[in-house]
Amino acid sequence: MSRRHLMLKIVLPLLILSLGIGGMLLLVKSRQVPPQQSPENRGILVETMVVKPTDHRVEVLATGTVQPRQQADIVPQVSGKIVEIAPQLVAGGFFRRGELLLAVEAVDYRLAVERAEANLSRFELDLETVRARAAIARQEWDQLHPGEAAPPLVVLAPQLKNAEAALQSARAALELARLDLERTRLTAPFNCYVRSETTAAGQFVRAGTSLAVVVGTDQAEIITPVPLDDLIWLDVPRRNGDQGSPARISLQIGDRAQLWAGYVDRSLAEVDARGRMARLAVVVDDPFGLKQQQSGVAELAIGSFVNLTLQGKVLEQVVALPRQALRDHDTAWTVDDRNRLRIKSVDIVRREREQVLVGTGIDTGDQVVLTGIAAAVDGMLLRPQQREAQP
Numbered sequence: 001m002s003r004r005h006l007m008l009k010i011v012l013p014l015l016i017l018s019l020g021i022g023g024m025l026l027l028v029k030s031r032q033v034p035p036q037q038s039p040e041n042r043g044i045l046v047e048t049m050v051v052k053p054t055d056h057r058v059e060v061l062a063t064g065t066v067q068p069r070q071q072a073d074i075v076p077q078v079s080g081k082i083v084e085i086a087p088q089l090v091a092g093g094f095f096r097r098g099e100l101l102l103a104v105e106a107v108d109y110r111l112a113v114e115r116a117e118a119n120l121s122r123f124e125l126d127l128e129t130v131r132a133r134a135a136i137a138r139q140e141w142d143q144l145h146p147g148e149a150a151p152p153l154v155v156l157a158p159q160l161k162n163a164e165a166a167l168q169s170a171r172a173a174l175e176l177a178r179l180d181l182e183r184t185r186l187t188a189p190f191n192c193y194v195r196s197e198t199t200a201a202g203q204f205v206r207a208g209t210s211l212a213v214v215v216g217t218d219q220a221e222i223i224t225p226v227p228l229d230d231l232i233w234l235d236v237p238r239r240n241g242d243q244g245s246p247a248r249i250s251l252q253i254g255d256r257a258q259l260w261a262g263y264v265d266r267s268l269a270e271v272d273a274r275g276r277m278a279r280l281a282v283v284v285d286d287p288f289g290l291k292q293q294q295s296g297v298a299e300l301a302i303g304s305f306v307n308l309t310l311q312g313k314v315l316e317q318v319v320a321l322p323r324q325a326l327r328d329h330d331t332a333w334t335v336d337d338r339n340r341l342r343i344k345s346v347d348i349v350r351r352e353r354e355q356v357l358v359g360t361g362i363d364t365g366d367q368v369v370l371t372g373i374a375a376a377v378d379g380m381l382l383r384p385q386q387r388e389a390q391p
Helices: 003-030 107-144 157-182 228-233
Strands: 044-050 054-068 071-074 080-085 100-104 185-187 192-197 212-216 219-226 246-253 256-271 278-285 305-322 331-335 341-345 348-351 355-358 367-369 382-386
Touching (some): 054 228, 071 192, 107 157, 278 305, 305 348, 367 382
Parallel strands (some): 044 382
Antiparallel strands (some): 219 278, 246 305, 305 355, 331 341, 348 355
């Protein structure tokens, strides 16, 4: 290899490297340093809602099981063989008040009425006979002893009283016989449906034996536990017949929620020993929809477990805040007109399941912060974004 070729092979790469380093240094020295800019502090992004005091009706949420308001055992007052049974006297059958449930053989009781009527006629005749004899005896005494009082035995006074008593007893016996005859036909004591029955045609029944259980259909009631603190918001009647706070009863059936209207009827005047809660009775009229004109009305069946919303008193000019907006139990965060955080103490009137009702501390038009902020400090800069209105 020639010396010239060797020099080119060594010197040329060094020359290229030197030119590259020189060009890089020239570019570094000739560049302009960009002006330094501090990032703009726009504040922490938070979700807010604008509040306005309004009148708010207190709602107390509760649950309970539907149970009968009226229930009765069908018990015959006379003995005999069953000769007639209504076709709908089966479990689930409906009756109107006064409709026949079943009938006991009435032959013996009809004969007893005829026998009592005959006895009554005989005692009426006996009384008339004694009265006639007493009148004759008094007339004879007055002729023989004018101006003197007749002794009771002479004018048949004891016999007359005995005949009158016998006649009164005969009338009572006739009334009892007629009553027993009426009792051979058992009718529905009120609008009802049959809960259970143990009857069969030809069956001999004795007085005092339960044959069926019927449940009233005009009303049903729900016994629901309510916290003692919630009683102050509800209207609980103290007299029979008064209606208390309205109630909305809901039951989820499939993908639909069925609704019924009711009202607070009374308090059971005792506190549950386990839960330390008061118990209220809520009444629902026409739970089976029998009085409704339209078809397809859902039945509020006995034994259903339902949700209740008891509508209480109206609180005037309060602010309803989501529970997430309440801080440290009695404070709320707001945003002022300069987008600064303000921590305010609030007066809580009532705490509900999903919201709190504030009496004072929040003004009309305040933007209340809904987003949580770590280490929040009064006066810190925020970037509020109002919550979209709920549809």
